[in-house]
Amino acid sequence: MATMSRAFNTVDLQDPVKAAEYVKRKALEFGADAVGIGNIERWADAPIQMDPKQIMPECKSIVGMVFRVERGSLRGIEEGTYFSNYSAMGYGGLTYLYIPMTVINLTKAIEDEGYEAIPMGHQSDWRAIDNEGFARPNYSRPVRPGQAMPDIMIHLRIAAYLCGLGEIGFSKMFLSPQFGPRNRIGIIMTDLELAPDPIYNGPQLCNRCMACVKACPGQCLPTDKTIKTNLAGHEVEWSDIDTKRCGIIFRGGVPTDTVQEDPYMTDVPTSVPGDYSPFRHKPRTVYNTGQAVCGARGCTRACMISLESRGVLQNSFKQKFRRRPTWSVDWSKEAEYAPGTVFRKPPKVEID
């Protein structure tokens, strides 16, 4: 029996409108929940370290894809009994498993027809800029004069906006009309010309309700300090999130003024567990980035509840998300364990 392979150059993608439809159908087939396209001209004002043309100078189109975080993946944190599912399935698993598989399959479908395509999920671990967009000193250097420092980081939330997939909320979370803040983004860049989708102009998603601000356990989202930018001719504004503080709070820790003998996080010697973490020490990170002990209490859960209550999300549910009063942990008291909780008895020490 002869070997078998995929077929090449069998689909005519020369018409940008037909090509866009083909690519979008493939994206959904491969596992994206929503897909949109932006032409590269929309990135004309991108800062050099975030400019897709620095990676692919011949790039003509960017395909943005929304991947939902299942609402059920947040259930365990909402109930206070099962935290790792969101970090694993909703966060790290999407980032490092599911999105790469989908974007790789989509790039294969495009490259089968003779156009180059770059698959990109959330992988920006080697990026040359920090969370605030500043270049990291003594990190890397341009390989040719005038080029960006490796690695470039494409701003995925902005990419999703420029692909017409939704809004950027006050929380700086990307809000899709399907899932609100409950999603992550994957993109591909390609030299295939695809007809772009309009910038999102559907029902208003972020109505500045400030539920995200009120429910963030670390008060990381200021209302008096915002970032304003222009994206493809549209004014966009979001809270200037305190990323450093969020980086501690979202892992379940609270920074104090004193160095702790037994800190919550080994890399933050002043940290103690917050009242929104049931863990004495920060649990092990899953899939490299999954350590969201706060369960995005403000920027995702509170926002989602607000959007669902307004009836603006397409993925609606039969039962409301919050069904019981919110919980908090009092670390100043002894723990009370439920009947049926069995600890291993300390071994008997025999003394001769």
Ligand code: SF4
């Ligand atoms: S991840 Fe948690 S700490 Fe960070 S902004 Fe969202 S709710 Fe606040």
Ligand code: SF4
């Ligand atoms: S909680 Fe309200 S203000 Fe915050 S992002 Fe969501 S809709 Fe916007």
